[in-house]
Structure formats: structure tokens, C-alpha cells
Amino acid sequence: MKSYLKGAFAALGLLSAAGTAQAAIFTIDFTTAGAFSGTAPSSPSPTTVFATATFDDQGGTGSVTLTMNVFNNLSAGAYVNDWYFNVAQAPLSGITFVSGIEATGTPTPVENGKDAFKADGTGGNFDFAFHFTTTNPGELAQGKTSVYTLTGTGITADSFNALSVSAPPTAGNGGYVSALHVQGYGNSVWISGEGSSPSTEIPEPGTLALLGLGLFGIAAARRQKR
Numbered sequence: 001m002k003s004y005l006k007g008a009f010a011a012l013g014l015l016s017a018a019g020t021a022q023a024a025i026f027t028i029d030f031t032t033a034g035a036f037s038g039t040a041p042s043s044p045s046p047t048t049v050f051a052t053a054t055f056d057d058q059g060g061t062g063s064v065t066l067t068m069n070v071f072n073n074l075s076a077g078a079y080v081n082d083w084y085f086n087v088a089q090a091p092l093s094g095i096t097f098v099s100g101i102e103a104t105g106t107p108t109p110v111e112n113g114k115d116a117f118k119a120d121g122t123g124g125n126f127d128f129a130f131h132f133t134t135t136n137p138g139e140l141a142q143g144k145t146s147v148y149t150l151t152g153t154g155i156t157a158d159s160f161n162a163l164s165v166s167a168p169p170t171a172g173n174g175g176y177v178s179a180l181h182v183q184g185y186g187n188s189v190w191i192s193g194e195g196s197s198p199s200t201e202i203p204e205p206g207t208l209a210l211l212g213l214g215l216f217g218i219a220a221a222r223r224q225k226r
Contacts, residue, residue: 022200023059026157027052028178028193037121038189041075041182050074053085053178053193055150055157064155065098068130068146075185079141081105082119082181083130086162087155090114090127094151101146104138105131115165120181120190124164124174134183141184158198 030051032040044050051074054067070080082105091112103109108131111117115125130148132140140146152159166174176192183189 024057024157024198026055026198028195030193034192035189039187040189041185043075044073055160057157061154064150066148070144072143078185079139080180084119084126084179086127088159088162089152092152096149098147101140101144103130104133119179122173123179125167126164
């Protein structure tokens, strides 16, 4: 087989392999309507999202990027002190800080277990949690982001679409996909988040480049044949 044909088929083979590894994203939205303990801030309105947590598996398994965002619409002076999550394959094997605001709260900035960490009130028990400082610098406040890499056997973005459990089982609490604690506005509140179904990302630039390479190889083969 001509070398240019071999190159074309090789490029198309790489394209096929890349197409099967599309990244998935799972996002949790937070509004003050999700308050389950304490007094919510006056801003934003109960129907307006003020924070999100996004899990991105980047098309693979075993490693997921978590991005925690607090928007500028949160009440002045308010910040997120604690942020709790679940994972189907608890506990995680690793939680590594990447960028933004790092969890440095006391006594333990990052906690990792299985149904081991209780949110206030009816929050139930969660699998891992981040605790941010309550003084600047270091507050996870308006316009701030915190990014971590989460590792664990076989985890994907969908692994974090799991619910907290009641503790003890007869307590009748739990059932939240995530919960955060907001304070700094003269009061404090615990708020549950609402997750959406994991979505698939569009092909990344590398995949599009492979497509172009494959088409170029086919065009070259046709020219040589003529």
C-alpha cells in the first residue's frame, strides 16, 4: 500500500479513537432557595444561581477536575466557608489543589472519607469536604474560584452525581448532591445544590486537528491516483 494511503488510514484510526473519549461534565447549581439551615442572604434572589461546582472528566476515567465558582451576585461580604460533596466510589484516592483559592480552613482544610462528614442541620453525611478560611486573604468570596484534581478508581464526572445519607439512618435527613455553608453577611446559612444530568463536551481542538489530517490524507491519495 502506498505510504500516503497508510498515513491517511492511520490518521482516520486516530480520529476514531479520539471520538470515543469525549469529555463529560456534571454541574451543580446553588440558589438561596436551597437553604436548609440558617438564614439566607438577601442577595441574590432565590431563583438566581450564585455558585456552581463543575466536574469535568476530560474524556477519561480515574481523574476529574472540580471547579468551585462563587459569582459576584452574592451579598457583599458573604463567602463560602465549607463545601461538601459525594462520590459513588468513596473514598477518593487523592485530592490535589490546582489553582485559585486553596482550602486552608482549620482544623482540617480538606476531608476525605465515606459518609463521614456531616453538614449542619438536615444536610446528612457527605464523602469529602473543603474548608476555606474565614479571613482574607483566602476567602472563597465574590468572583473567586477554587480548582482541584480528584483521583479515584474508575471515577468519571457522573460519579459525583450521588446523594448524602442520613446519619443516623433514622434521623430522616440527607439526600443532597452537595451542600455549602455561606457566612460573612451578619448571618450564616447552609444551602443544598441541584445537579443537572452530565453532559458531553464538543470535540476538543486535538480531535478537530485529527479530522483535518485525515481529510488531508484522503485528498492527497485521490490526487496521486489521478
